[in-house]
């Protein structure tokens with residue numbers, strides 16, 4: 045096992061960086077996009093609610109790999125070439141954003157509706173009520189399930205391996221194809237995923253405690 | 257000068273007819289108490305006045321503005337008409353002081369210093385200056401409601417609506433809240449109060465309105481309402497809540 049680590053260290057390190065990079069971009073992207081669609085889903089306007097609902101239902105219910113292949117294979121046929129890393133990261137962002145939208149929506153809806161009524165009666169606009177009263181309370185409720193989404197995201201970034209995205213899983217497959225040492229390689233890959241996900245999981249727990 | 261006018265107002269929740277042909281005028285400076293059995297439409301009347309509900313038909317005029325008119329700025333109406341809720345609805349993520357200063361800062365564009373100064377004066381007035389830095393969860397129900405009243409007053413409203421402000425309180429807390437409301441009334445505030453506190457009504461209200469099944473069955477000045485209610489149902493209701 046140490047063999048694998050030492051002999052292929054530079055490949056593994058590069059894979060770790062690609063996985064980390066894709067995950068970070070997708071995390072920020074899906075948080076922003078997911079929040080926007082959550083706001084659409086609870087908007088006072090029916091048309092916006094419908095748009096939000098359709099987005100969430102579509103992308104939550106299509107496999108991540110299918111969304112990714114769409115960007116990797118279909119988009120290049122009509123628009124422009126997209127490399128594996130980019131198409132995987134876009135797929136990951138869109139797919140995760142649908143789950144985050146649901147998480148954020150549930151968090152907002154869990155805030156007592158009297159809070160919004162009081163804020164509106166107090167003269168605040170809908171947006172002011174959202175930003176100053178509803179959102180800060182929803183965030184607290186949302187952190188634990190959001191943590192789960194983030195951890196899933198890091199693990200799901202292994203979709204990059206299917207589209208030559210140079211991530212951890214991709215490097216692992218390469219190593220296996222030359223060394224045939226499947227057991228050790230996949231154990232090492234698993235451990236390296238833990239290096240990413242465990243700190244993330246502890247960080248989310250820390251946030252949860254701090255804001256509780 | 258009228259502050260609030262209902263003309264032939266109807267309200268439906270889906271198929272349910274919640275307000276039936278409501279005609280009411282409430283003048284500036286008047287204190288009006290609304291009573292009636294559960295489900296009679298009292299909250300719906302209050303919530304219509306500041307636009308938390310929209311009416312289905314008829315005309316509702318608040319502070320000389322027709323609420324159905326597209327040009328009416330509902331945020332402006334709500335700034336002028338405060339509301340106090342049964343369950344207080346203090347902002348859970350804000351301190352007592354911030355609960356009071358948020359509206360003045362965001363909506364009235366008061367400076368932080370000015371809004372805090374006025375908030376402290378209001379807290380003094382409701383007897384809670386020492387709680388300025390507390391969070392709502394640390395307060396008793398009666399304290400919460402007094403903060404909620406201070407929060408409404410900080411917007412310098414033209415009228416205040418109270419929806420059963422003491423119904424969620426322990427008996428020993430009710431007096432403090434009613435005292436604050438009495439003071440607000442003495443300062444000339446226009447008030448519409450849904451309550452079953454008949455002592456308060458007798459002492460402070462100019463008029464009583466009795467609602468049942470979405471209708472206003474009786475609308476009389478306080479003295480005649482208590483001495484000889486015209487409606488049999490009003491009389492029965494009154495004797496029920498007074499003997500409680």
Ligand SMILES: Nc1ncnc2c1ncn2[C@@H]1O[C@H](COP(=O)(O)OP(=O)(O)OP(=O)(O)O)[C@@H](O)[C@H]1O
Nearest residue numbers: 269270272274292293294295296297298299300301
């Ligand atoms: N959002 C709503 N959707 C459907 N029906 C509603 C809604 N709000 C109120 N109602 C119904 O309208 C009627 C009047 O309700 P309202 O809350 O105005 O009564 P109320 O006199 O304030 O009663 P209570 O003393 O119980 O507070 C009730 O039958 C209630 O069930």
Ligand SMILES: [Mg+2]
Nearest residue numbers: 298299300419
């Ligand atoms: Mg009610």
